[in-house]
Amino acid sequence: MADWSDRVEELLYEGEDVTEQVSVGTAHVVVTTHRVLAFTPEMEGENFRQVERPNVTDVAIRTDGETGFLMTGFRAGLFGIVFLGTGLVVDFGALLGDVNLGEMDAGAGAMGIGGILGMVQAMIDILSSLDDYMRLFGLLLLLFSLVPIGVYVYSRETRLVVSIAGGEDLPIAASPDDADSTVAALRDAILPEGVSTDGPDQRSFDLLERFG
Secondary structure (H helix, E strand, O other): OHHHHOOHHHHOOOOOOEEEEEEEOOEEEEEEOOEEEEEOOOOOOOOEEEEEHHHEEEEEEEEEOOHHHHHHHHHHHHHHHHHHHHHHHOOHHHHHOOOOHHHHHHHHHHHOOHHHHHHHHHHHHHHHOHHHHHHHHHHHHHHHHHHHHHHHHHHOEEEEEEEEOOOOOEEEEEOOOOHHHHHHHHHHHHOOOOOOOOOHHHHHHHHHHHHO
């Protein structure tokens, strides 16, 4: 990709001129009078991407990860807290009392319902211990929730990203050491003076970052 980034003139439209070039590690961003050309060999997907300048809403450093894992961990943790809390607060054994259908075995045997009473007694015994099972299940869910949350934390990356109106953000490279100056240079080159970087896409991303 270094060869193509050095031969940008071959990619230009008629009447299009290069106004700025910024290198971020092995990535190269070329700003023209019409478009933003990104050569991103280290990013997943295409090595070269382009976007019309009016569709660029911002250039910033973003930190994100696989939010699906975060939501899975959150749901498992929430259910774990509910089960654990219920098991700690509610004593099902006390609610059911000391029910013992075994004392009726002799009479029940004569009536032919001894087997049914045995099944009912087994169900009562299980329900009496339901708070123990709920505490155990709640603890297991809380332990399980740590796995997807850990995957989410591990998957988080800080990258230089170009925000696109009506489309997916364009990741350029890992966050550079001189992030502030790089972001400022790209913003000045891409966004005309007076254009706000606080559009709908930016506000939505800020909300996701705040709660994600």
